[in-house]
Amino acid sequence: MxxxxxxxxxxxxxxxxxxxxxxxxxxxxxxxxxxxxxxxxxxxxxxxxxxxxxxxxxxxxxxxxxxxxxxxxxxxxxxxxxxxxxxxxxxxxxxxxxxxxxxxxxxxxxxxxxxxxxxxxxxxxxxxxxxxxxxxxxxxxxxxxxxxxxxxxxxxxxxxxxxxxxxxxxxxxxxxxxxxxxxxxxxxxxxxxxxxxxxxxxxxxxxxxxxxxxxxxxxxxFPMRAARRSVPHRDVVAGVIWERGHDPWDPDARVLIAQREAGDMLGGLWEFPGGTVEQGESFDEALRRELREELGMEVEVGSLFITVDHAYTHFRMTLHVFHCRHTAGRPRALGCADFSWVLPSEIAGYALSVADRAVVRALCAQRESA
DNA sequence: GAACCGTGGAT
DNA sequence: TATCCAAGGTT
CATH class of the missing domain: 1.10.340.30 (Hypothetical protein; domain 2)
Known part of the structure; x- marks a missing residue:
């Protein structure tokens, strides 16, 4: 045999x-x-x-x-x-x-x-x-x-x-x-x-x-691996900036989204503009500073819309998203690659990170139920 | 060499 | 909840 x-x-x-x-x-x-x-x-x-x-x-x-x-x-x-x-x-x-x-x-x-x-x-x-x-x-x-x-x-x-x-x-x-x-x-x-x-x-x-x-x-x-370091946490603020003369419940109201610079983290993706809160800064101050630096515009920061927790490779983030009213300054792409005024329903056509995608989902759900 | 760069599933 | 880590590459 x-x-x-x-x-x-x-x-x-x-x-x-x-x-x-x-x-x-x-x-x-x-x-x-x-x-x-x-x-x-x-x-x-x-x-x-x-x-x-x-x-x-x-x-x-x-x-x-x-x-x-x-x-x-x-x-x-x-x-x-x-x-x-x-x-x-x-x-x-x-x-x-x-x-x-x-x-x-x-x-x-x-x-x-x-x-x-x-x-x-x-x-x-x-x-x-x-x-x-x-x-x-x-x-x-x-x-x-x-x-x-x-x-x-x-x-x-x-x-x-x-x-x-x-x-x-x-x-x-x-x-x-x-x-x-x-x-x-x-x-x-x-x-x-x-x-x-x-x-x-x-x-x-x-x-x-x-x-x-x-x-x-x-x-x-095996394989032998060294222990990893713990990752820091950051508070990040972002604005849902409503077009002047419109309010969130207006079905024609547009919001501002900005495109991140190509070489940065999440490069080329679109986002609700904002940035990291610095030491000693309030969320309100940080958001107004970021919008001034990135887009050259002034806003009045309104109510907190949503917070999103997200873990990246090298830090964890809590994203605090505020409704904002545009008060002065036509937006310019100073610290971003581009910007656009869009209906919330139109954001589906843009590439966003997972964290910002969660904000869009909440925004569209809220308008759906309004 | 070390820091940086996303997200989701498994444990 | 925290940690690991997955068909890695660039700076």
Missing amino acids: PRARVARTPQRRLLAWYEDEARDLPWRKSTDPYAILVSEVMLQQTRVETVIPYYERFLRAYPTVEALARAPIDDVLKLWEGLGYYRRAHNLHRASREVVHHHAGRIPADRAALRALPGIGPYTAAAVASIAFGEDEPVLDGNVVRVLARWFRVSGDPRRSDTRRSLEAVARSLIPAGRAGAFNQALMDLGARVCAPRLPRCEACPVEAVCEAHQAGEEEL
Whole structure:
């Protein structure tokens, strides 16, 4: 009786596992380097389940690199709304134009040329080179770091460059010739579905028998990470500024929204204008100061409309939103990229952050019930 | 090297 | 509620 076929090396067992268990993801249906690039940029620091609907909408709107290069950045940002790390959208848009203008519309095929495009770092360059072009380049994302740190008991904080160099050398040495695309994705799927940060399912792991951390019973001790610092809190104020001569209950009343500068946090997104409350400042003073600085206008701050708590990567925020009456000064874009008077119902067409989107929702709900 | 850059799900 | 952290990159 023939023995069950067992792959000889751990790498072959991992590839065999991947053939059976690979997740059915939309970008895996495509071999188009552009589609794969879009998926990899969206997946930066972002969960697969979050990315899927964004990826499908994006590819429908911009099926080719030429289509993306032709698009206005405001449209690209609207499609990116809610996905976070908005600089990725600016950079991907810029990259598409570089590809069209300097690479004859073809995504570069080698790691170094990919790396030169804006928003493409070491991970994304290696991912596109291996998955879209079959280059034998190793990737090092959060999943691969965790899998390899456990498999080979690699100590040291993986954020350190020397630790990363060791991990990359290990990853490179493991790649079966000509199979980097599948092998890299197998490592990432293994990290996402089996070799989880907590409570890894080692009994389901194709490399359990050779995993050094598992043999030592120390899976959860790897990778070694330093503790994080606590994040500060900020009070931020913003105004719903009603057009002069109108009141909130007027169905034709417009409000002022401003566009953030492209290089800033949430760059290119629209918002109810305002800013951070400084030490010793009242909310009223802070809001009037910000509107004077950003838009050159004077307002009378009215009642508190809503507060929104929101956690960003490096600080937490309480956003205090006040109704405001415009009293003097025609608005000018002094500290913002642009501004616009709009009906609350029209704001749906603009790209806003999640926090400001909550304000719009409350505003529209209030007018609905009024 | 370290700070900065969004959001949502899991625990 | 607080913390972690996810197919990272730029400055």
